[in-house]
Amino acid sequence: xxxxxxxxxxIIYNWDGNPLSYSEYPQSVGQLLEKVYAPxxxxxxxxxxxxxxxxEAKWPSQDLPITGDAVGRVYETVWxxxxxxxIRAMFERGEDPYGxxxxxxxxxxxxxxxxxxxxxxxxxxxxxxxGEVTHRxxxxxxxxxxxxxxxxxxEMTRTTASYLTQERKDHPQWTLGDTADPWAATSWNMxxxxxxxxxxxxxxEALRQADWDGVELDWxxxxxxxxxxxxxxLRYVLTDLQRAVRRLADEMARARRRPFHVAVxxxxxxxxxxxxxxxxxxxxxxGLCDLIIPGGNSGTDADIDMDGFREILAGTQVKLYAxxxxxxxxxxxxxxxxxxxxxxxxxxxxxxxxxxxxxxxxAFNWHANAETKRGLLTTVGSPxxxxxxSKVYAAVHGSHAAQxxxxxxxxxxxxxxxxxxxxxxxxxTDECPVFHLPFHDDxxxxxxxxxxxxxxxDIELQIEIEHxxxxxxxxxxxxxxxxxxxxxxxxxxxxxxxxxxxxxENSWLVxxxxxAQLSIGxxxxxxRLVERDERLSVALVIRHVEVHVAYSTDRLTA
Numbered sequence: 001x002x003x004x005x006x007x008x009x010x011i012i013y014n015w016d017g018n019p020l021s022y023s024e025y026p027q028s029v030g031q032l033l034e035k036v037y038a039p040x041x042x043x044x045x046x047x048x049x050x051x052x053x054x055x056e057a058k059w060p061s062q063d064l065p066i067t068g069d070a071v072g073r074v075y076e077t078v079w080x081x082x083x084x085x086x087i088r089a090m091f092e093r094g095e096d097p098y099g100x101x102x103x104x105x106x107x108x109x110x111x112x113x114x115x116x117x118x119x120x121x122x123x124x125x126x127x128x129x130x131g132e133v134t135h136r137x138x139x140x141x142x143x144x145x146x147x148x149x150x151x152x153x154x155e156m157t158r159t160t161a162s163y164l165t166q167e168r169k170d171h172p173q174w175t176l177g178d179t180a181d182p183w184a185a186t187s188w189n190m191x192x193x194x195x196x197x198x199x200x201x202x203x204x205e206a207l208r209q210a211d212w213d214g215v216e217l218d219w220x221x222x223x224x225x226x227x228x229x230x231x232x233x234l235r236y237v238l239t240d241l242q243r244a245v246r247r248l249a250d251e252m253a254r255a256r257r258r259p260f261h262v263a264v265x266x267x268x269x270x271x272x273x274x275x276x277x278x279x280x281x282x283x284x285x286x287g288l289c290d291l292i293i294p295g296g297n298s299g300t301d302a303d304i305d306m307d308g309f310r311e312i313l314a315g316t317q318v319k320l321y322a323x324x325x326x327x328x329x330x331x332x333x334x335x336x337x338x339x340x341x342x343x344x345x346x347x348x349x350x351x352x353x354x355x356x357x358x359x360x361x362x363a364f365n366w367h368a369n370a371e372t373k374r375g376l377l378t379t380v381g382s383p384x385x386x387x388x389x390s391k392v393y394a395a396v397h398g399s400h401a402a403q404x405x406x407x408x409x410x411x412x413x414x415x416x417x418x419x420x421x422x423x424x425x426x427x428x429t430d431e432c433p434v435f436h437l438p439f440h441d442d443x444x445x446x447x448x449x450x451x452x453x454x455x456x457x458d459i460e461l462q463i464e465i466e467h468x469x470x471x472x473x474x475x476x477x478x479x480x481x482x483x484x485x486x487x488x489x490x491x492x493x494x495x496x497x498x499x500x501x502x503x504x505e506n507s508w509l510v511x512x513x514x515x516a517q518l519s520i521g522x523x524x525x526x527x528r529l530v531e532r533d534e535r536l537s538v539a540l541v542i543r544h545v546e547v548h549v550a551y552s553t554d555r556l557t558a
Contacts, residue, residue: 001250005317006214006261006290007111009046010381012321012362013039014115014216017051017058020083027086029097033104039368040110044381046360047111049216049263050101052206054120055163058087059098059209064202065165072160076133080162098210111213113263116203117221118241121187124150124406126161141328146406150182167198179227181409190225190277191234196241203245207252214261214290217245220323223267223276223297223413231277238277239288246288263291265323265362268301270308272413284312293362295323298411300330302349303396303418306356321362322353324380329399329411332464332544333492335508341392343375344548348391350380351440355520388551390457395419395435395525395545421466424475424529424540432528435545439523443515457551459513463487463527466541468507472533473540477511478526480518484511506543513547523547 019035020027040048057064068075068084075081090097098114105112125132127148135142153172156164168175174192177185188195207215219225219238226234246262253260266278273280283289292313294304301323309320327342334341350361361380366373379385398418401407419435443456461479470489477484487509493501525545532540 009360010044012047013045014049014364021079025082026089038370043377048105049113049115052114054117070164077136102210113214114212115216117218119187121222123186126151148406153177156186183409184224187224191237216263218265220265220297226277231275235277235279239279242288261290264289265293267413268294269305291319293321293323296414300325301414310357319359321360322358323362325364344390344392348393351386352438354383355440391549393438393547421541421543435525437523439518457549460548461511462546463509464543466506466543467538469533474531476528476530487511
């Protein structure tokens, strides 16, 4: 079948369905549309991906459990009740919510795709004593440090919880069980033929709910589909389901006589794709997808293998959009407010990804209203609008859920080439860790003519070191082979007016950089331990390495 390339969208915005809980029950379709499109309207977003399905059908179905059925329509939280009962009420009133979502997007000039989570596993949150129910509304990050054990397959069979369908409980042998990390034990095992049949049935029904412009198979929500050691060997079974969906999409395209596109969200590196079981080469060579979106399973992965993906896509019509997720894996007590830092970091990532050949940006889990992400959604959609905006360029940070915590293993395939955090040890030959930072501001204005000559930004190298004793400890730092000399030592506590302390455990070492020290592309930063305070038994740890670019005439607020 002859297929056409997808349009240039600039930014794709993935809405994960949460707006169904953003108004009081019974939510009207008008309220839903306002929540859905408030962040998208008058931005660079050219496509909206609406999450239409995870485990249960969010529409009337004769063959699948409907949202709310898993708990007999008696819910653990108000949040879950609003989501399930509001969508059910819309259909009971004879309304067409998904059709309206598509039509409203088209009226705004935005394409609208159905997004299906292929193996969503939020069952780790199920607990009556220490789980999402307990923490809902109090601490949205409770799961990061929680040491509660994940839901086991045995517990699953006797647990009643939203989205935990009876079919899954009746067939525990269809889950990954002890062949995967405990966090993913209750995920479907896609090697089981019946599981793939179930997923195809849900996808088929979902695609008939509206006149969608395409379908996204969100393989990364969550990226655990096969036994841990068998992903590469069994990759053919994921291709089997991918091919079945492509055939379904082609049938729909022929029936309506216009394209029906297929997107896949996969891991950020080809190495991780192979380990999980995503056969990207086959999917591209057989035309099983029109759009590839590399992204992290848990938070933004700043190490997308753009060169590797571009090599596979060369000579094809398949587009490559770079995944941008949340910043929570990068959070630290910095010298500026976290929200301001986060926006600058996302802009730095976007500038890098455009220069590396991305066809567009993909925003996931941004959960915005009309204002909260507008500064990003009106700038990251093109290199030209990023010009002259303040940015942060950072070394890839590999923070993962610790051993023994609830989410340990959830990010096993993310940030596999991370360079921080790293312990700074003495060495025999002056060897030291080397950090690779992107830099994609053309200070001469050759690429970004918005920047006028003579308006160069202030540029700083900032390195956070854990357990740093400023009176004794000394490190030698150079950038691209040039020694930087002594830094200014700054402390986040001292610069936080709400903090009564003047010092904290970590220090930020700061050097001003001359633009002549940097060039477009990768910068090498070397950090060598020279002297360590002998009164301390704990080692120094390089937590974050960042280049900050601040324009005094920045037209953005962050």
